[in-house]
Amino acid sequence: MRSAIGLISTLLMFGAAAPALAETGLSPADAGRMASRIEMLSAFGANADGGVDRVAYSEADLAARAWAMDLMRAQGLQDVRIDAGGNILARRPGTMPGAKPIMFGSHIDSVPGGGNYDGDVGVIAALEVIDLLNAADIETRSPLDVVIFSNEEGGLVGSLALTGAMTPETLDVMSAAGLAIRDGLKKIGGDPDRIDRDVVKPGALKAFLEVHIEQGAILDEEDVDIGVVEGIVGIEWWDVTITGVANHAGTTPMNKRNDALLAAGKLIQTVNTIALETPGRHVATVGRIKAFPGAPNVIPGRVEMSLEIRDLETAKIENLFDKIERASGKLAKEAGVSIVFDRIDVASHPALTDESIRAKIAAAAQGLGLSYKLMPSGAGHDAQDMARVAPTGMIFVPSVAGVSHSPKEFTEARDMANGANVLARTILAIDAQD
Amino acid sequence: MRSAIGLISTLLMFGAAAPALAETGLSPADAGRMASRIEMLSAFGANADGGVDRVAYSEADLAARAWAMDLMRAQGLQDVRIDAGGNILARRPGTMPGAKPIMFGSHIDSVPGGGNYDGDVGVIAALEVIDLLNAADIETRSPLDVVIFSNEEGGLVGSLALTGAMTPETLDVMSAAGLAIRDGLKKIGGDPDRIDRDVVKPGALKAFLEVHIEQGAILDEEDVDIGVVEGIVGIEWWDVTITGVANHAGTTPMNKRNDALLAAGKLIQTVNTIALETPGRHVATVGRIKAFPGAPNVIPGRVEMSLEIRDLETAKIENLFDKIERASGKLAKEAGVSIVFDRIDVASHPALTDESIRAKIAAAAQGLGLSYKLMPSGAGHDAQDMARVAPTGMIFVPSVAGVSHSPKEFTEARDMANGANVLARTILAIDAQD
Numbered sequence: 043m044r045s046a047i048g049l050i051s052t053l054l055m056f057g058a059a060a061p062a063l064a065e066t067g068l069s070p071a072d073a074g075r076m077a078s079r080i081e082m083l084s085a086f087g088a089n090a091d092g093g094v095d096r097v098a099y100s101e102a103d104l105a106a107r108a109w110a111m112d113l114m115r116a117q118g119l120q121d122v123r124i125d126a127g128g129n130i131l132a133r134r135p136g137t138m139p140g141a142k143p144i145m146f147g148s149h150i151d152s153v154p155g156g157g158n159y160d161g162d163v164g165v166i167a168a169l170e171v172i173d174l175l176n177a178a179d180i181e182t183r184s185p186l187d188v189v190i191f192s193n194e195e196g197g198l199v200g201s202l203a204l205t206g207a208m209t210p211e212t213l214d215v216m217s218a219a220g221l222a223i224r225d226g227l228k229k230i231g232g233d234p235d236r237i238d239r240d241v242v243k244p245g246a247l248k249a250f251l252e253v254h255i256e257q258g259a260i261l262d263e264e265d266v267d268i269g270v271v272e273g274i275v276g277i278e279w280w281d282v283t284i285t286g287v288a289n290h291a292g293t294t295p296m297n298k299r300n301d302a303l304l305a306a307g308k309l310i311q312t313v314n315t316i317a318l319e320t321p322g323r324h325v326a327t328v329g330r331i332k333a334f335p336g337a338p339n340v341i342p343g344r345v346e347m348s349l350e351i352r353d354l355e356t357a358k359i360e361n362l363f364d365k366i367e368r369a370s371g372k373l374a375k376e377a378g379v380s381i382v383f384d385r386i387d388v389a390s391h392p393a394l395t396d397e398s399i400r401a402k403i404a405a406a407a408q409g410l411g412l413s414y415k416l417m418p419s420g421a422g423h424d425a426q427d428m429a430r431v432a433p434t435g436m437i438f439v440p441s442v443a444g445v446s447h448s449p450k451e452f453t454e455a456r457d458m459a460n461g462a463n464v465l466a467r468t469i470l471a472i473d474a475q476d
Numbered sequence: 477m478r479s480a481i482g483l484i485s486t487l488l489m490f491g492a493a494a495p496a497l498a499e500t501g502l503s504p505a506d507a508g509r510m511a512s513r514i515e516m517l518s519a520f521g522a523n524a525d526g527g528v529d530r531v532a533y534s535e536a537d538l539a540a541r542a543w544a545m546d547l548m549r550a551q552g553l554q555d556v557r558i559d560a561g562g563n564i565l566a567r568r569p570g571t572m573p574g575a576k577p578i579m580f581g582s583h584i585d586s587v588p589g590g591g592n593y594d595g596d597v598g599v600i601a602a603l604e605v606i607d608l609l610n611a612a613d614i615e616t617r618s619p620l621d622v623v624i625f626s627n628e629e630g631g632l633v634g635s636l637a638l639t640g641a642m643t644p645e646t647l648d649v650m651s652a653a654g655l656a657i658r659d660g661l662k663k664i665g666g667d668p669d670r671i672d673r674d675v676v677k678p679g680a681l682k683a684f685l686e687v688h689i690e691q692g693a694i695l696d697e698e699d700v701d702i703g704v705v706e707g708i709v710g711i712e713w714w715d716v717t718i719t720g721v722a723n724h725a726g727t728t729p730m731n732k733r734n735d736a737l738l739a740a741g742k743l744i745q746t747v748n749t750i751a752l753e754t755p756g757r758h759v760a761t762v763g764r765i766k767a768f769p770g771a772p773n774v775i776p777g778r779v780e781m782s783l784e785i786r787d788l789e790t791a792k793i794e795n796l797f798d799k800i801e802r803a804s805g806k807l808a809k810e811a812g813v814s815i816v817f818d819r820i821d822v823a824s825h826p827a828l829t830d831e832s833i834r835a836k837i838a839a840a841a842q843g844l845g846l847s848y849k850l851m852p853s854g855a856g857h858d859a860q861d862m863a864r865v866a867p868t869g870m871i872f873v874p875s876v877a878g879v880s881h882s883p884k885e886f887t888e889a890r891d892m893a894n895g896a897n898v899l900a901r902t903i904l905a906i907d908a909q910d
Contacts, residue, residue, distance in 0.1 A: 258727035275726060279772055288589065290880040291761035292709060292786050293691035293854035296752050303762055304748050307741035314738050317730050327725035328737055329772045331765055335589040337652065338713055338763045338782035339629070339856075340881045343589075348772035352726050420726035446724055447774075 071462035077455035084158040093449025097218040098151040098193030099226030125240035127203025128192030128232030138183035142248040145187040149194035157451030167253040170462040182473040201427035206241040247432035253461040259444025267412035269438025274426040275352040276392035286379040288343025303342040305377035324353035393426035399435030406467035505896035507889035518592040527883025531652040532585040532627030533660030559674035561637025562626030562666030572617040576682035579621040583628035591885030601687040601896040635861035640675035645821040681866035686859040687895040693878025701846035703872025708853040708860035710826035714783040720813040722777025737776040739811035758787035827860035833869030840901035
C-alpha cells in the first residue's frame with residue numbers, strides 16, 4: 043500500500059516536473075475528467091458488487107462501445123469506425139503526408155464479475171491524450187489512431203484479428219456471453235468473414251502503445267508511479283492426466299492403493315516447490331482439477347488437471363516444465379500411477395516491448411518527476427499481439443493491492459492521470475523521431 | 477488369485493458335499509442362470525468400459541428396477557411393490573400363521589463407472605434361492621421377503637428408510653444423479669413424505685441375510701470360497717472446504733499466493749500419511765474434489781472435497797478424524813487458507829452380525845464342502861442398517877483380485893452359485909429354528 047509520505051513526495055515531484063511537462067506545450071491530464079469518464083463507463087453492466095459484468099458481445103458491451111464512439115466523435119476524431127475484427131478505431135490526422143500512424147488504446151470489455159479499471163484506464167488515457175492535444179492545439183506529424191480492442195478478456199480477439207493471427211478455430215470458440223466469437227463479432231458490427239480486410243501489416247505502424255493497470259501489487263507495494271513494461275510473458279498450458287486404479291475406498295487397504303488423487307496432490311506440491319525454488323519471476327499454476335469417478339467412497343482412478351507456466355523467456359518455461367516432468371516421473375513410480383502431460387495449443391509466446399520505446403517511456407516518467415520501474419507483465423494484453431507487427435510500448439499504472447478481475451480493483455485518479463501524461467509525452471517523443 | 481489346484485480341490489469338495497445339499501431337498505444353484513441374469517442386468521447403464529453407470533435415480537436405475545420387478549412377478553413372488561423408501565419388496569408366503577418373515581437381498585444401483593457384480597450378485601442370489609425353492613416345491617414356515625434396497629451407493633438410503641433411521645437432512649442430500657435424494661425417491665416410486673409408513677420395527681423380522689462380493693482381495697488371494705462376515709465397518713463422511721484467495725495466475729508471484737488447491741494437495745497427503753501411520757484396519761479416502769473458479773489461469777480461491785473414514789470401531793474413526801483436523805489447522809495456517817470440515821449426515825455406524833446366524837452360515841458352507849473364513853466387511857452394506865432391527869448375517873463370495881466399484885470387477889459364476897447355495901441352506905436353517 044502506498045504511504046501518506048509516498049503521496050506527499052509524489053506531489054512534490056509533480057511540482058518539480060511542471061517545467062518538463064510545459065516544454066511539450068501540453069497541460070497536465072485532468073484527473074477529475076478521467077475519473078468522471080471511468081465512472082460513466084462503469085454504468086454499463088454495473089453489478090451489485092460495484093463492478094461490472096460487461097463481457098464482450100453482451101448488451102452492456104454494446105452500450106459501452108456506443109458511448110465510447112460518441113465520445114470519440116465529440117472529440118473531433120475522424121473516421122470513427124468498427125473494423126472487421128470488431129475493434130473500434132478513430133483517427134486524429136497528422137501533418138506529414140505518408141507518415142505511419144501511431145496507434146494507442148486498450149479495451150473496455152470485462153471478465154464476468156469484473157471491475158472498472160482493467161482495460162478501461164487505457165482507453166480513457168488514450169482519449170485524455172486526444173483532449174490534451176486538442177486543448178494545446180498541437181499537431182503531430184503521424185496520424186494518431188485510437189483503438190478499443192474487441193473481446194480482450196475472451197482471448198485477445200480484437201488484436202488477433204487486427205494482426206492477421208485470427209484462425210477459424212478461434213472464431214468458433216464459445217464466448218462468455220454465450221455465443222460463438224464469430225456471431226459475437228457480427229453482433230458488435232464486425233465482419234468475421236472478412237477479417238483479412240482490416241489486417242495491420244508488419245511495419246505499417248510507427249508504434250503501438252497501451253496504458254494498463256498493473257495486475258500484480260508490485261507498483262502499489264513499492265510505491266512506484268509507472269511500470270515500464272519489458273515484455274509480456276509467454277503462457278504455456280498443459281492438460282495433465284494421472285492414471286491409477288479406481289477401487290473401493292472401504293476394502294482396499296491403505297498400502298495397496300494406486301490413488302490418482304493422492305499422486306495429483308503430490309504433483310501440485312511439486313509444481314509449487316519447483317517454481318518457488320527456481321530463481322526468476324516465472325509463475326506456475328494448477329487451477330483446474332477433476333477426479334474420476336469422483337465419489338467420496340471410491341479411490342480415484344484418474345485425475346485430470348491443468349498446468350500453466352508463464353515467463354518472459356520461452357527457454358525458461360521449457361526448463362521449468364522439464365524439471366516438473368522429470369520430478370513427475372519419479373513421483374509416478376512411487377505412487378504406482380502414470381502421469382501424462384499434453385501441451386495445449388492455446389499458448390502465447392513471450393512478447394518483448396521495443397527497447398527505444400521503453401527508453402522514451404522512462405524518459406517521459408523521469409521528465410514528469412515520476413518514479414518508474416522496469417517490469418514484465420505477468421498478464422496477457424493486446425500489446426503482445428501488436429508487438430508482432432509494430433514497435434510496442436506498454437505503460438503500467440498502480441492498482442491498489444494489485445487486485446484485478448474483481449469489483450474491488452481500484453486505481454487512483456492521480457495514477458490514471460500520470461499514465462495519460464506519460465502516454466502523451468511518449469507519443470510526442472515517437473512522433474518527433476524520424 | 478485362485479490356483480488351478482484350488483479349483484480342482486473345490487470341485488472335489490463339491491462332489492463330497494452333494495449328499496449334504498441333497499438333505500435339504502434343494503437342487504444346486506444354476507451357475508449358468510445366475511451368470512445369464514448378471515449379464516441381462518449389466519445391459520442397464522452399460523458403459524464403454526464394460527461396466528455400468530447406473531447411479532440411483534438415473535434412467536438406467538429405473539429400467540433395471542423395472543426388469544427386476546418383472547422377474548420377481550414371473551417367479552410367482554407376491555405383493556411385488558415399491559415402499560416409501562424406494563425399496564423393491566416381494567414376498568414368498570410362509571405356512572405358519574404369524575411367523576416373522578426372513579428377509580434377504582441386496583441392491584442393483586451402482587457407483588458412477590461401476591461394475592456388474594457389486595450388489596447385483598446378492599440380488600441375483602436371492603432370486604436364485606426363490607427359483608430353487610420353487611423347483612423343489614419347498615414351503616417355508618416363515619414368509620420370505622426379497623428386498624432390493626434403493627440407492628445403496630449413495631449412503632444406504634433404502635435401508636436407512638426401511639429401518640426408520642432416515643432424517644430430513646439426508647433427504648436433502650444431492651445424489652450422484654444430480655437430484656436431491658427426496659426427489660430421487662419420488663422419481664423411482666417412493667414417498668419421501670411417508671417414510672414412517674413402511675418402517676420395519678425392531679424384532680419384526682426373524683432374520684436378515686445378504687450375499688455380496690468381498691470387495692477386498694482376501695478370499696481371492698487366500699483361495700477361500702465363502703466369507704462369514706463378523707461385522708460391517710462404520711463410515712463417516714465430511715465435506716471439506718478450503719478457502720484461500722482467487723487471484724490472477726500471471727501476476728501473483730509464487731510467494732504471495734493463498735492457493736486453496738495447493739493446500740488441498742497437502743491435506744490429501746496428510747490424510748493419507750495419518751491413515752498409513754496409525755496402526756489398524758481403518759481406511760481414509762479423498763475421492764471427490766472441485767476447485768473454484770476452476771480455470772487454468774486463475775489461482776483457486778476455494779476447493780471443496782470429500783473425506784471418508786471407515787473402521788469397525790466408532791472411537792477409532794473419531795480418533796483418526798481428530799488427528800486429521802489438528803494437522804489441518806497447522807497446514808491451513810502455513811498456507812494462508814481456512815479449512816472447514818462439515819460432517820455429512822449419511823454416516824453409518826459399525827454393525828456386528830448375529831452370532832447364531834454366523835454359525836449357520838459356517839455350517840452351511842461346511843455342509844456344502846466349501847472353505848470359509850470369518851472376516852470384517854470394509855465396505856458398508858445395507859446389512860449394517862438391518863442389523864439394528866433384525867438378527868443379521870452376511871455371506872461374502874470372492875471377487876477376482878478384490879476389484880470392486882470398477883468395470884473390472886468380476887466374480888466367477890461358480891462362486892455366485894456357492895453364495896446362493898449357502899444363502900438357501902442358511903435360510904432353511906433359520907426357518908427350521910423355533
